[in-house]
Amino acid sequence: MLIERADVIVTSPGRNFVTLKITTDDGVVGYGDGTLNGRELAVASYLTDHVVPLLIGRDAHAIEDTWQYLYRGAYWRRGPVTMAAIAAVDTALWDIKAKVAGLPLYQLLGGASRERCLVYGHASGKDIPELFDSVRRHLEEGFRAIRIQTGVPGLDSVYGVASSAAASIGDDTRYDYEPARRSALPAEESWDTRAYLRHVPSVFEAVRGEFGEDIALLHDAHHRLTPIQAAKLGKSLEPYDLFWLEDVTPAENQEALRWVRHHTTTPLAIGEVFNSVWDYQHLIREQLIDYVRSPITHAGGVTSVRRIMDYAAMxxxxxxxxxxxxxxxxxxxxxxxxxxxxxxxGIQEYMVHSKQTREVFGPTYEFAHGGLRPSEEPGLGIHFDDDLAAKYPYEQAYLPVNRLQDGTVHDW
Ligand code: GCO
Ligand code: MG
Structure with a gap:
């Protein structure tokens, strides 16, 4: 079974997405995601200009060989653009293999280890009453694990907290924030670490007081802290029994996590910006983290995330x-x-896509009892609507940048 064509589809049903559609000579179609937020066109070009010509005529079943061919063959290894492009190819080929086998993809990966995948949703609010409303809505919808982000007194806006403008993006994107805003230039936010560190423990105290001990609570520090500030935050949150504290320091320096780890028993999650197993080498071997955050989309696909997780399992x-x-x-x-x-x-992050997005992609996974379960359809269970996708052309959008109050650019 040979790859006959590969189409790169950039569509923007509420936000931008890069999708690779691979078609085999016997007409089987598979889809892969290569969306890199705010840098989508770089992946689209990498695929169109450099990868698609290599795919035509290759054996669609040779997933491992194609992965190695694209990874080692390019000479220039790793990096978010390359690994998102490889992810798109790899995922589309797994979709095809599972469709040909007549099985949902999870069956090819070893079969179900559980009923469904526990997910966490995003509650946020500029203050405690808004946050409580958002937590309540999540509990009513059946979420059992919730990420908590709030405004910080003295700061105008904080990334990860839904504003009324963000809440109106799409149609039913009720209370979640949109990471990248459509604009000619990135939005600028301002930051004060001391104010944040003073405020966060009181937020978790209030949430535990109102909603009790049962819900799993998570928090994302979004790379903004030094190791010693992160250690302080982890210690101050210990009484509130977090499921995890995410991205406490900028991710480039793996050794920084040693300092954090030695000071706190709050579980640590890291890696949404990592794209290969090498980024985790010391973090995993020294047990400096508890959770791996890399998504399939940014870390080379099902093949390589599976490799990271097998290493992590030890x-x-x-x-x-x-x-x-x-x-x-x-x-x-x-x-x-x-x-x-x-x-x-461990857990899966689940920020519900807008209705427009769902109409274009036609996902068939189902949310119930606080978790997601794939459908039993062969392959990934995606019904992509090409005609509808073509109605939403690319629109320039940027992630925000962050500055300290004296104007210095800071991690966001
Ligand atoms: C998260 C994240 C996101 C990222 C965004 C970047 O934990 O979900 O930190 O909000 O910032 O996906 O594109
Ligand atoms: Mg994050």
Whole structure:
């Protein structure tokens, strides 16, 4: 079975997505996600100009060989653009293999290890009453794990907190924020670490006081802290029993996590910006983290995320794949298939896509009892609507940048 064509589809049903559609000579079609938020066209060009010509005529079943050919063959290894492009190819080929086998993808990955994949939703509010409303809505919808982000007194806006403008993006994107805003230039936010560190413990105290001990609570520090600030935050949150504290320091320096780890028992998650197993080498071997955040979309596809998770399993490190709205329903479907099969699955992030996005991608995974389960359809379970996708052309959008109050550019 040979690859006959590969089409790169850039569509923007509420936000931008890059999708690869591979068609075989006997007419089987597979989809892969290569969306890189705010840099989508770089992946589209990498695929169109450099990868698609290599795919035509290749054996569609040779997934491992194609992965190695694109990874080693390019000479220029790793990096988010390359690994998102490889992910798109790899995921589309797994979709095809599972369709040909007549099985849902998770069956090819070892079969189900559980009923469904526990997911966490995003509650946020500029203050405690708004946050409580958002937590309540999540509980009513059946979420059992919730990420908590709030405004910080003295700061105008904080990334990860839905504003009324963000809430109106798409149609039913009720209360989640949109990571990248459509604009000619990135929005600028301002930041004060001391104010943040003073405020966050009181937020978790209030949430535990109102909603009790049962819900799993998570928090994302979004790379903004030094190791010693992160250690302080982890310690101050210990009484509130977090499921995890995410991205406490900029991710480039793996050794920084040693300092954090030695000071706190709050579980740590990291890696949404990592794209290969090498980024985790010391973190996993030294057990400096508890959860791996790489999504299939940004880390080379099902093949290489599976490799990271098998390495992590030896060290009791679990999965916690990134699943914001900028991972498309194709990427999320792949994550749910892999998550269902992995023994060391931990949790899956689930930011519900807008109605427009769901109409274009036609995902068939289902949310119930606080978790996602893929459908029993062969392949990923995606019904992509090409005609509808063509009605939503690319629109320039940027992630924000962050500055300290004196104007210095800071991690956001
Ligand atoms: C998360 C994230 C996202 C990212 C976004 C970047 O934990 O979901 O931190 O909000 O910032 O996906 O594109
Ligand atoms: Mg994050």
């Amino acid at each position: 060290y009791q490190v679990k999965s916690g794949m990134h699943g914001p709205t900028d991972v498309s329903p194709v990427g999320l479907a792949a994550a749910v298939h892999l998550g269902l099969a992995l023994h060391n699955f």
